[in-house]
């Protein structure tokens with residue numbers, strides 16, 4: 001494993017519970033690398049309900065879901081975790097020496113002393129365009145996310161979807177693209193009203209086309225373009241030639257690779273003991289929504305408790321001879337030093 005970066009602990013999943021694990025490990029003097037499929041930390045809080053208030057976080061009578069994530073990031077800051085975002089962990093293997101190889105879809109390789117799986121309900125995957133033979137175009141003409149907006153400048157685009165991502169990119173790319181057609185299955189949109197209004201203005205000015213209907217087929221069309229078949233809600237059929245089709249149908253969580261690592265599962269969750277939160281493989285721990293044990297409740301505060309106890313178990317796993325004792329952040333000079341407070 002020559003190129004693998006050595007790390008003490010690898011955390012899979014940067015949801016609220018994975019983020020708090022950085023903090024709990026840091027208090028005990030351990031450092032972490034953290035990986036998430038999403039391009040930003042926050043898991044379900046950020047992806048599914050960023051603006052919703054949460055009422056059951058201790059000592060925060062009301063906190064926005066994104067605000068909670070921002071606070072967790074701030075709290076974890078003194079411990080300088082290394083973030084690997086926008087990449088899915090596809091490989092987790094135990095080596096003969098008891099360490100672990102963690103490999104991602106982007107080619108990152110870590111050699112970790114212990115692993116914490118904080119994968120929630122699974123990694124968020126883009127909902128795919130459902131037309132026959134779509135696999136041949138995915139990652140080439142058909143894409144589910146924009147990595148570099150400039151790639152789409154001067155191009156013929158078809159954008160599909162009716163939510164914030166579809167509308168934001170329609171408005172952002174409209175003046176830069178050679179042509180742009182937005183396809184949405186109904187006339188109503190779920191995006192911010194101001195963005196919808198901007199899109200309608202661009203349609204009125206003739207800068208783009210809006211088709212209410214569904215994409216029903218995609219075929220190769222010359223070297224660079226594809227022919228997109230659209231079935232209009234009014235029954236008419238239309239063909240559009242495009243260099244890129246951008247489909248934004250939202251994300252859905254998928255347990256994915258986690259189910260293939262040989263760890264004991266129960267009802268699609270990782271079985272752990274409620275003392276160490278260790279899985280069926282020593283050195284691999286699981287916390288937050290991904291785990292199951294008697295009495296498990298899928299709540300953020302339960303995940304926080306699990307992260308605290310898992311940190312002690314991980315410390316014991318990595319440094320079995322180290323004496324463990326409980327210290328308070330209020331009074332411990334060692335913890336103050338680690339936290340960077342005087």
Ligand SMILES: Cc1cc2nc3c(=O)[nH]c(=O)nc-3n(C[C@H](O)[C@H](O)[C@H](O)COP(=O)(O)OP(=O)(O)OC[C@H]3O[C@@H](n4cnc5c(N)ncnc54)[C@H](O)[C@@H]3O)c2cc1C
Pocket residue numbers: 012013014015016017018035036037038042043044045048049053054055056087088089090118119120121122123124255256257258287288289290298299300301303
């Ligand atoms: C609408 C809604 C409202 C809610 N309200 C509350 C509430 O009021 N109070 C409360 O306590 N809880 C609430 N919850 C539940 C709460 O959001 C979850 O309990 C919490 O998000 C679990 O955190 P987690 O870190 O375990 O997992 P998640 O938040 O699911 O994060 C897991 C992360 O792991 C990543 N991941 C998974 N597999 C991989 C992989 N192979 N490689 C890389 N990354 C991977 C995912 O992309 C994801 O970002 C609510 C949930 C929803 C949907």
